[in-house]
Amino acid sequence: MSDAILEVKNLKIQFKSGKETVQPIRGVDFTLKKGETLGVVGESGSGKSVTSLAVMGLLPETSSEIVDGEINFNGKDLTKMKEKQFRKIRGNEISMIFQEPMTSLNPVFTIGQQLSEPLRQHRNMSKKEIEKEIIDVLNQVGIPRAEQIINEYPHQLSGGMRQRVMISLALLCQPELMIADEPTTALDVTIQAQILELMKDIKDKNDMSLLLITHDLGVVAEMCDRVVVMYAGEIVEVAEINELFDEPRHPYTRGLIDSMPTQNARKERLYSISGQVPKPNEITKGCVFANRCPLAFDKCFEEAPPVFEKGDHISKCWLQDSKEGEVV
Amino acid sequence: MASSLPQGEQALDQSVKPKQPSKIAEFFSNLSRSWTGMLGFSIIILLVLLSIFGPWITPYDPEHAEFGKKLLPPMTDGHLLGTDQLGRDIFSRIIMGARVSVIIGVATVCIAGLIGTIVGIIAGYFRGWIDIVLMRIVDVQLSFPFILLVLVINAIIGTGLRNIIISLAIGGWVIFARVIRSEVLALREKEFITSCIATGVSRLEILVKHIVPNLFTPMIILASLQIGTYIIAEASISFLGFGVQPPTPAWGNMLNEGKDYIFSSWWLITFPGIAIVLTALGVNLFGDWLRDTLDPELKGE
Structure with missing residues (x-):
């Protein structure tokens, strides 16, 4: 194997x-x-x-x-x-991305707070390093103005954005x-x-x-x-x-x-x-x-x-x- | 409106918000949009001010009896709301009564809320036999009428401010337990909790760091609505002769003492009655407004 x-x-x-x-x-x-x-x-x-x-x-x-x-x-x-x-x-x-980006983020925390969770669990990093890492990953998944997004709440983002956040959560x-x-x-x-x-x-x-x-x-x-x-x-x-x-x-x-x-065959x-x-x-x-x-x-x-x-x-x-x- | 910016940039520009207004400023701007909320909030502030500064505001000593001046109608002899059967100034007594109401309302809500929330969280999060046991206790207690239960407890442990708080709290925690349990039940099945487990967060940490913060909103709403209930309950109990004992002025025992004079001197019973109604109204209006404002379902609208 x-x-x-x-x-x-x-x-x-x-x-x-x-x-x-x-x-x-x-x-x-x-x-x-x-x-x-x-x-x-x-x-x-x-x-x-x-x-x-x-x-x-x-x-x-x-x-x-x-x-x-x-x-x-x-x-x-x-x-x-x-x-x-x-x-x-x-x-x-192993990490997982879920089906529903609308409900997969905790509504009472900012994006940054939620994204720092896996790093706090598994890595020994300072707050500054965590923030830098998060912004890095958010940029990687194509989220514009990541520095601001981390201070926003899930309800301020669209579905596509939230799914990007979920992917970055899985990537961290x-x-x-x-x-x-x-x-x-x-x-x-x-x-x-x-x-x-x-x-x-x-x-x-x-x-x-x-x-x-x-x-x-x-x-x-x-x-x-x-x-x-x-x-x-x-x-x-x-x-x-x-x-x-x-x-x-x-x-x-x-x-x-x-x-x-x-696309090519128009079936009844x-x-x-x-x-x-x-x-x-x-x-x-x-x-x-x-x-x-x-x-x-x-x-x-x-x-x-x-x-x-x-x-x-x-x-x-x-x-x-x-x-x-x-x-x- | 008419902007020279291209579409895309404009959209971006809108989404870049200026520094968010502080929570307090947001609170007041929200509040100013609802006159009922504003009215409720004003009544509550007035009540709190009265109970803090009461002793400095009262024109007379609320417990000082002067038999020569008994049962004076309102607006006579410098007594704004008249005097009672012992010649005590009713206006002063109502102001001092506010203190009793506020203390009892707030203290009871704190104790009942704390016990009920802890029980609700344990039952809802851990489920199993502990949930069954706790909720059956709640069911049993809910089958008794609230006032009757409080009276019984009061009769056992005795009267007085502290004991009435204890008995109201014992009677009241079940509501919190029920509501919080159902909130926790709904929360623990949410996908963001599963996603937390999937990031390797431990069960206890999930409870403390991810579920409890989600409970603040229902807790605040329920607490604000329950305060009104407790204030009325205290008045009822004091009216029945339990609870706060004379000569300490409380709206409930003022009603009780004044009821014998209801046909000859209406002001004895009318003004404390109005005070109770206004307080309950204010607290409920504010609670309703809080619920509408904090409800995340309505937030986006």
């Missing part, structure tokens, strides 16, 4: 609600290599966010539990780590791994493009790895080196970016790609995958996608497909069995 920075192995997470337990994550495996941008895509409810929260150790302690599996970060298993050790990693070696300690949970979903399209461009730049400059969680395949195409497609708490396909778009193996991935609006109606992601407690035997799959056959309802590997391209679909050529 020389070049892997994050390795998630057979991760299983359980949620308790009352007496019932559900398993929203059932055996998730993926690796993130150093310097790579890995996209995690899937519909709402597919378990992307839960996976990312698990990596950060942010799952609610009272109602959730990692039942099985490992999350190895630089060879250390995060699931077995004590809270105190974990705190040294959070915000320092120069983490090795940045997790971005739908960082652009709450922003309008023009700002989205700017923020994505910015993240790409910063990632390259600081030699970070990026785990990008999104439901937007456009964003994935723009940003990622490899993609993990999740469905109902399982990984259904992992592939290098071009290969995924050129040759999707899993019918679900194909459905996702087909339901993207394209956009394609959509019928039905919904099954709730974790509705999953029985067979393939999780079988009930929505246009290509499903008897076997799909009987037996869960294993992982079929072809080089780096991994998929979990019976169609990959034996007669590979048949599937297109």
